[in-house]
Every structure is written in structure tokens, then in C-alpha cells.
Amino acid sequence: MTVQRDRFYIGGTWRTPASSAKISVISPNTEQVIGQVPDGDPSDIDAAVAAARAAFDDPSGWSHWAPAQRADAMDRLADALDKRVPDMVQAVSSQNGMPVAVSEKLEAVFPQLLLRYYAGMLREASFEETRPGLLGGSTLVGRAPIGVVGAIVPWNFPQALAAFKYAPGLAAGCTFVIKPSPETVFDSYVLAEAIEEARIPAGVINIVPGGREVGAYLVEHPDIDKVAFTGSTGAGRSIAEACGRLLRPVTLELGGKSAAIILDDANLDLAAIGEQLFGATLLNNGQTCYLGTRVLAPKSRYQEIVDVFTALAGSLQVGDSLDPQTQIGPMASARQRERVESYIAKGIGDGARVTVGGGRPEGLDRGWFVQPTIFADVDNRSAIAQEEIFGPVLSLIPYEGDDDAIRIANDSAYGLGGSVWTGDHDRGVEVARRVKSGTIGINNYLPDPTAPFGGVKASGLGRELGPEALSAYLETKSIYL
Numbered sequence: 001m002t003v004q005r006d007r008f009y010i011g012g013t014w015r016t017p018a019s020s021a022k023i024s025v026i027s028p029n030t031e032q033v034i035g036q037v038p039d040g041d042p043s044d045i046d047a048a049v050a051a052a053r054a055a056f057d058d059p060s061g062w063s064h065w066a067p068a069q070r071a072d073a074m075d076r077l078a079d080a081l082d083k084r085v086p087d088m089v090q091a092v093s094s095q096n097g098m099p100v101a102v103s104e105k106l107e108a109v110f111p112q113l114l115l116r117y118y119a120g121m122l123r124e125a126s127f128e129e130t131r132p133g134l135l136g137g138s139t140l141v142g143r144a145p146i147g148v149v150g151a152i153v154p155w156n157f158p159q160a161l162a163a164f165k166y167a168p169g170l171a172a173g174c175t176f177v178i179k180p181s182p183e184t185v186f187d188s189y190v191l192a193e194a195i196e197e198a199r200i201p202a203g204v205i206n207i208v209p210g211g212r213e214v215g216a217y218l219v220e221h222p223d224i225d226k227v228a229f230t231g232s233t234g235a236g237r238s239i240a241e242a243c244g245r246l247l248r249p250v251t252l253e254l255g256g257k258s259a260a261i262i263l264d265d266a267n268l269d270l271a272a273i274g275e276q277l278f279g280a281t282l283l284n285n286g287q288t289c290y291l292g293t294r295v296l297a298p299k300s301r302y303q304e305i306v307d308v309f310t311a312l313a314g315s316l317q318v319g320d321s322l323d324p325q326t327q328i329g330p331m332a333s334a335r336q337r338e339r340v341e342s343y344i345a346k347g348i349g350d351g352a353r354v355t356v357g358g359g360r361p362e363g364l365d366r367g368w369f370v371q372p373t374i375f376a377d378v379d380n381r382s383a384i385a386q387e388e389i390f391g392p393v394l395s396l397i398p399y400e401g402d403d404d405a406i407r408i409a410n411d412s413a414y415g416l417g418g419s420v421w422t423g424d425h426d427r428g429v430e431v432a433r434r435v436k437s438g439t440i441g442i443n444n445y446l447p448d449p450t451a452p453f454g455g456v457k458a459s460g461l462g463r464e465l466g467p468e469a470l471s472a473y474l475e476t477k478s479i480y481l
């Protein structure tokens with residue numbers, strides 16, 4: 001696959017970029033250049049924000065359309081994306097190493113699911129209500145779109161995470177400038193073509209791929225009304241500082257180091273739960289923010305749990321992300337593999353025990369592959385248990401009793417996801433309630449579009465998905481009658 005693009009999708013047309021700089025995309029499978037797109041420059045962001053502003057301010061435009069009219073347009077966009085599923089799968093998996101088996105289920109279909117969900121909500125929603133006043137009279141409470149949104153997304157789930165933002169935001173009547181990560185740009189062109197085919201009005205969604213400087217420029221742009229960011233905690237902090245200074249609303253979906261708590265009554269038969277366990281701990285080569293990468297194991301069943309995870313990781317098929325049989329693809333970049341390998345070295349240096357993996361897979365001499373790796377006997381205070389590795393590396397930490405498990409789970413700077421594995425549903429829910437995180441699953445982990453998703457502590461601010469996300473793109477106004 002070789003992709004060559006020379007324009008940006010801005011203001012409903014294909015616009016020539018301000019500079020001749022290019023982003024070269026390198027295949028994580030082969031380490032070969034597989035395409036080039038223009039690299040965004042601040043003046044491209046200016047043009048995109050101006051287009052989004054004009055679309056938002058148009059008195060007969062998108063933000064003033066009847067809800068049903070916007071909902072119809074969102075359904076058309078979902079239909080246009082449906083037609084492009086194979087292109088989206090190829091685009092995503094060729095760039096970031098996500099196995100096609102994952103991109104087919106998530107990246108290439110989740111956006112449509114969200115567009116249709118929020119379109120449905122929009123048809124039912126009411127944006128004004130009159131409330132009787134406590135002091136007499138009444139108040140007309142209106143909810144209006146917040147304005148122009150700067151949406152910044154990472155490379156690990158580039159399309160799903162963009163849709164987490166634009167699906168509720170479009171329903172609310174906002175307009176968007178999306179800045180994809182330089183590692184994943186081809187998929188944003190597939191999205192732009194779908195937007196064009198769906199006849200979404202000019203300027204409602206504009207897309208400018210580029211690096212962190214361009215992202216920072218977008219965050220601070222005077223004509224942006226809200227920032228929606230998914231990415232690392234470090235970048236999230238600097239965006240939060242800028243938004244704090246500007247008093248600009250911001251949602252931050254950041255890193256994680258969640259706990260998968262195995263209770264002593266869990267069913268550990270891999271034939272029964274292997275797929276769920278894999279989805280909750282290793283999905284997308286371990287490059288998923290919410291994964292339970294700290295596995296908390298009761299001392300009474302510790303060896304059995306070590307054996308189960310060793311067998312799971314050892315059985316996974318590692319290979320080219322475009323091969324449908326692949327379960328673990330390459331790391332998204334050379335830098336990402338270096339990071340993962342340096343954590344593996346740190347874990348060994350800190351005295352943890354590798355039970356499987358720990359190196360590069362045999363026979364794959366090209367591509368940024370690492371073996372799925374299990375560490376046993378990990379101290380929860382060590383670097384591999386406290387810091388986000390973002391690769392197929394799990395730390396098994398022993399505990400004694402449910403209270404101890406919850407204490408260890410909460411002994412983390414992060415609080416995004418997690419899971420509880422048990423034969424007793426009520427006990428699982430009780431433990432889940434006590435874990436400090438924005439989301440958590442019982443015997444599985446699968447984000448549900450109808451429920452708010454996001455983190456506490458260093459995992460972020462605000463929530464995406466569910467009706468809560470629609471509210472996050474609306475501003476209220478009270479008119480006292």
C-alpha cells in the first residue's frame with residue numbers, strides 16, 4: 001500500500017497546504033515508507049478554524065439546523081463510512097500495527113455505531129425547558145452548542161477516538177477541527193471522503209494532520225471554544241494548563257495503569273474466558289489506554305494464575321498486522337518499541353521474573369515486534385507496575401484478601417479502567433465499586449457507547465460517550481421569565 005496525498009480537507013474542499021513539509025508514514029510491519037501526506041502548519045490550522053467558525057456562525061447553518069436534519073446528515077455519514085470499512089481497516093492497521101481482526105471490529109465500525117446512537121438521541125432530545133421558579137415566575141433553560149471544537153487524537157485508536165468526540169459534538173451542533181497524530185493519517189483521508197460523500201456542510205469537520213506543535217497551536221487558537229483531547233498524561237497536563245489560563249472548556253482522556261483483579265473464586269479456564277481476558281489485558285498489542293496491565297492475583301491461587309497468563313501470552317500469534325490470523329501485531333513505532341523494551345529491562349533489573357516472552361519474536365527480523373511478556377512477583381511500587389508501558393507486557397502482583405487487592409488497585413496515579421474476575425457477580429460489583437476508576441468491568445471489559453467513559457486522577461478530566469457526552473458539547477443559558 002502506498003498512499004500519496006497533497007491536500008487537506010478544509011472548508012469542504014481539498015485545500016493546498018501552506019508548506020511543502022510532509023509526514024512520511026512508516027509501516028510497523030516492514031519498516032518501509034508506505035506513504036506521505038502534507039504536514040500541518042499553523043496557517044493550515046488558521047484556515048481550518050476559520051472554516052469551522054464560519055460554519056458554526058452561519059445563521060442558517062449546521063448549528064441552527066433542526067435536530068432531525070442534523071441527525072439525517074449523521075446517518076448519511078455513518079452510511080458513507082459503512083461503504084469504506086475495508087479501506088478503513090487497511091488504513092489503520094497498515095499504520096499503527098493494530099491487527100486487522102481488531103480494526104474490523106472496532107476502528108472501522110465504532111464510529112458508525114456512535115453516529116447512529118447520537119443521531120437517535122438527537123431525534124428524541126429537547127434543547128429547551130421551562131422550569132417553575134422557586135421565588136415565583138419561571139425560567140427558560142436552553143442548551144446550545146458550545147461552538148468550534150479542537151479535537152486532538154492519538155494513534156492507537158485514531159478513528160474510534162475521533163468519533164468519541166465528533167459524534168456527540170455534531171449532534172450538539174458544534175463544528176470541528178480534527179488534528180490526527182502523525183503516525184495515523186491515511187485513515188483521516190478515508191473519513192474526509194466519507195464526510196464529502198455524506199454532504200456534511202462545508203467547514204463542519206476540517207482535518208489537519210500534524211505534530212504536537214500544531215496541536216498546541218490549535219489548543220490556544222483564539223477562535224476555538226472547546227478542546228477535546230485523548231493522549232498521554234504529559235501532553236494532557238500541558239493542554240490543561242493552557243486551557244486553564246484561557247478558561248477554555250476541555251475534556252482529557254489520558255493514560256492508564258488499570259488493575260485486573262482476579263478474585264479467589266474466579267473461573268480461570270482459558271477455553272471459557274481466554275477471549276475476554278485477552279480483550280481486557282492485551283488488546284491492540286497492549287496499546288490500549290484502559291487495559292488491566294496490573295494483574296492482581298490472590299496468593300492462594302498465585303501459581304495457577306501465573307500459569308494461566310503464561311499460557312495465554314505464549315499462545316498468541318504474533319505477526320503482520322494485516323494478516324487476519326494475527327493476535328499481536330508490531331508496536332506502532334520504533335520509539336514505542338524502544339520504550340516497551342526499556343521497561344522490560346527495568347522490570348528484570350528490579351527483580352521481577354519473566355515467565356514468558358521478554359524479547360523479540362524469532363523469525364520476524366523486520367518490523368517493530370516484541371514478544372507478549374508476563375512478569376511474575378512484581379512489586380506494585382516498581383516502575384513496571386506504576387508507569388504506563390503501552391505494549392504487550394503484564395505485571396502479576398500477589399495480594400492477600402479482597403481489601404488488600406483493592407488497596408493495591410487504588411495505589412496508582414491513574415484511574416481509567418480495570419476489571420474484576422469472579423464466580424460471584426455481587427461480590428464482583430462490590431469490589432468494582434471500591435476501585436477508584438472511571439470505568440471497570442466484571443469478567444470482561446468492553447466500553448459501552450451508552451455509558452460515560454473516562455478517567456479519574458492522572459487518567460483525565462470529563463467523560464466521553466453516553467448522554468453525558470452530548471451535554472459536554474452544550475452550554476446552558478437561563479432566561480428568567
Ligand code: NAD
Pocket residue numbers: 152153154155156157161179180181182210211212213214215216217219230231232233235236238239252253254255256288289290388390416454455459460
Ligand atoms: P501523545 O500525547 O503523544 O499524543 C496524542 C495527540 O496529541 C497526538 O495527536 C499528538 O500530536 C498531540 N499532542 C502531543 N502533545 C501535544 C500538546 N502539548 N498539545 C497539543 N497536542 C499535543 O499520545 P500518543 O502517544 O499518541 O498516545 C498514547 C497515549 O494516549 C497513551 O498514554 C494512552 O494511554 C493515551 N490514550 C488514552 C485514551 C483514553 O481514552 N483515556 C485512549 C487512547 C489513548
